[in-house]
Amino acid sequence: MLRMSTLFLRTLREDPADAEVPSHKLLVRGGYVRRIAPGIWSWLPLGYLVYRNIERVVREEMDNAGFQEVHFPALLPREPYEKTHRWEDYGDNLFRLQDRKKADYLLGPTHEEMFTLMVKGEYSSYKDLPLCIYHIQIKYRDEARPRAGILRAREFVMKDSYSFDVTDEGLEKSYQRHREAYISTFDRLGLKYEIVSAMAGAMGGSKSEEFLAPCETGEDTYVKCPACGMAANVEAIVTQKLPELDAHDVPAAHVENTPDTPTIASLVEISNSRSELRRADRDWQASDTLKNVVVMQVAVDGTRTPLVIGLPGDREVDLKRVEAALHPIELEAFEEEDFKKYPALVKGYIGPQVLGEKSVSGIRYVVDPRVVRGSRWITGANKPGHHVYDLVAGRDFDWDAVMEAAEVRQGDACSNCGEELSIARGIEIGHIFQLGRKYAEALDLKVLDENGELVTVTMGSYGIGVSRAVATIAEQSHDEKGLIWPREVAPADIHIIAAGKDDLPFDTAEKFAQELEVQGVRVLFDDRRGVSIGVKFNDSELLGIPTIAVVGKGLNDGVIEMRDRKSGEQQLVPVDAFVSTVVDLCR
């Protein structure tokens, strides 16, 4: 039994000054967590109870699915990560350290290497597969900017599973088993979530889906189609394919003097205001202009090459999407100095006529899928103060590739069914990947197949943010008064308040609390004497135990007040029926 009189807890009346998001404010105010360093948190008794409940649910669901739990250290040697290049690829995000002999170690950001090597050490036959193993361990990532309390921390707990199969079909099955296990896990945790298709990103591999908890404070943006149900992270979304256009009646391209048109808006305005530039059938719009954005690509070996991205002028480039498409190449801003090195690129007036790997400049040119063959554009003439009109894609210029580079907008057409997409934000609470053979290859994990041939194993990797789930539930489940825990993860089933100054309510509440404990109900008992009722009520609402019982003046009428924290509904329960009512409620 948790007794408020002795519980290691101090609730705060005011929000901490450095907190921004609800989960951060409420978990700190409620005395669930305290900050130790940026992105590094301590759990106080109530917080640790919630954390352990979530961990328990995750573990039970993994075990139910038939996965086996192992446990790796958080402190790991460098070598395996060297072999998969992640010692370098992770960059500054990796916590590195040395032992007394100056040997390199790291604090594991995730454990693909270790799992792969463990299986390699034990298994060597296809008969041993498939295999799914997992562990729950503290992970370390030296995030450039931890934020939002424990939502994005540098030390956090993750459940990560790995599947090992001989065939692609086997991998698909293991993947689906995890998908189902995740659905039941998050359902039990009371989380609302969407399953969206995602990019594999730095993990490598092919198919990948994210479990996103819809939430304004989430860092991931995803789209959803209300009609067909398609859902995808913006990084993974595919633009609706547009048909090629017939451009036989478009006049030949012509260069025009368009001074003082550094922006798309000014270009559109001048194009509509000058009669010789005007379009016959309608006004020019920003989407008629072809904006060419130049960025610097940085390859893994540090080589820098420019990349020009062509897209309609009313769209912005979404660098996240470009990087997702280009991975592992990274992007940097194209600086003033870079323009000097590439005279073909005229700042503000870049046009595709001089671009492309096969062109004189040799600069790679990619276009947004909206730039279809036959489409007609106004774009830069590669000469300061000049634009070219009626430049037709495929007739007057070409490109090296089509790339998903433009920002995704609310109302864009679904690539699947054409309906308007809606856009939302979410917190990544789980991610499932088909890794394929990347790690098995790098670490040489092979088994003999039924023909006695050595084959490389194919793997999947599946993560759940356990500590993040605490904050995510808090984000999704609170009101202006405080937290509202789903019973499965709550630090207690019932919060019993003894009210008044007489012994009777305290003695009665004490008796109830003990009887309930015997019945297996988890009780938080506010047995503090001399604390005013208002404080107790406010604390109970802040702490967010799903059921609150007040043992006080109702005793005169032989009743206990029971309140549902979430709905606020109150019912008066006869004293004699109290214990059985609570037991029924919590069962």
Added chain:
RNA sequence: CGGGGCGUAGCGUAGUGGCUAGCGCGCCUGCUUUGGGAGCAGGAGACCGCGAGUUCGAGUCUCGCCGCCCCGACCA
């Protein structure tokens, strides 16, 4: 790494170069109070982020450093 903001008691904060650094919450003692963050009285608690400098005098001004928060970059 770029932009912005902020560092004063456990928490939230006030503080024109000038008395002993103020207030609220919380904490301690006593009395009162007891159904929505109680009242009165008394108390403890501060290296004013660190270091230089300017000045008769610095929480306050200057410079440097450190740290934190937010936005961006970055990020399974």
